[in-house]
Amino acid sequence: MQDEQRAERRREPLTKDVIVRVSVEILDAAGETGLTFRALATRLHTGAGAIYHHVANKSQLLTAVTDDVVAAALHDRTPPAEPAQAVRILMLDVFDVFDAHPWVGTQLAAEPWQPAVLRVFDRVGTLLDALGVPASAQFDATSTLVHHVLGVAGQYAAAARLAGPGTDRSAFLGAVATRRTTQGGADAFPFLDRFATTFADHDDRAQFRAGVDVILAGIATLR
Amino acid sequence: MQDEQRAERRREPLTKDVIVRVSVEILDAAGETGLTFRALATRLHTGAGAIYHHVANKSQLLTAVTDDVVAAALHDRTPPAEPAQAVRILMLDVFDVFDAHPWVGTQLAAEPWQPAVLRVFDRVGTLLDALGVPASAQFDATSTLVHHVLGVAGQYAAAARLAGPGTDRSAFLGAVATRRTTQGGADAFPFLDRFATTFADHDDRAQFRAGVDVILAGIATLR
DNA sequence: ACCTGAACACCGTTCAAGT
């Protein structure tokens, strides 16, 4: 009986796993600015200082949270036999992580060679090995694909941060198009002007896929 | 006499240009955490609030500072006649901006489609047009190169932020290599393990150049 | 119009005090 009351008043024991899980919930719901140690402590029914018994600091927490989400996304999938297609699917799986958790893009650039990046890097490299890319070119080829996905992730996270939940995306892209033509004369950005009309209804995922295909085509020439 | 004393005590008039210039100095000298409105105000011999008469907020200031540095780097160079070589040189010029100002990498991911990104995008696209890339493939090809450079910029900025002025780079990369093998069993990252020995003395610029070549090879197949 | 600088509403992090 006493144990039951105890169980009611006590929350589940504070562990790093619980902190990481709740952090993901907060980040998904409230974005990058929403995750503070005070908000985390409130949600965990504890004090802000308690978190430091399980996590060294906020930077380490965010690294762990990012790796957790990326690792989960890369787990449950049997890759297709064709290696090039396996690379495409892997890359799109990573892209879809940004779609579900835009804050991941910011965190991947917060620390170099962090676990989540190593994880993706290793998976891509292993597939390129299976694809028959010469050993001497494997590292550079892998690096190209990974940096491409990191670049897209960064822009994607920035867009999500700026857009927020209730912003009109094509209105923003329209504003970008306007800014192009107004600053520095009419022909400041002649190339982009040619694509101004198709800018507003742009498909990020399709563009990312096209980029992966371009890089794969380049990798194929290394054979 | 009173006017002379007055003239001594007054600084040059506060303008956005001066604020941007001093911001670059602070960022280069003290890094991203060094740029605060208080530090800026001290250097400008004014109050923190005065800055808001010329700049809307810190985000807008950083966008302006980033565009200023990128624009300066892209100005003074006559491109070679061969378009593919011109792309390589342009990309390396952008890379060298990160080398001189590592904080640029962070800022390029702070806001989507910001002026500095549009600037690079337009230059790359114009060169790819000259290269003979079909119009239907120009946007995707340009996007691939730009996102690659953004991905590298982000990792580069993260490395600089972590390393600081007096840190041993190869020691850090050695630590990364160690972390790989210790977490999650010996074969957690089998691909990376094969490159562990060559990891410490890695040349970021050479790797970036290799990535550009891979993408250019892929773009060539679009012809 | 521009500047001042104290004040406000936050942060991450620390640490004496509790259990």
Next chain:
DNA sequence: ACCTGAACACCGTTCAAGT
């Protein structure tokens, strides 16, 4: 050993008061 929560040393931003 783990937790508490006030306190510290910062931030960006605002704004009444000055010139």
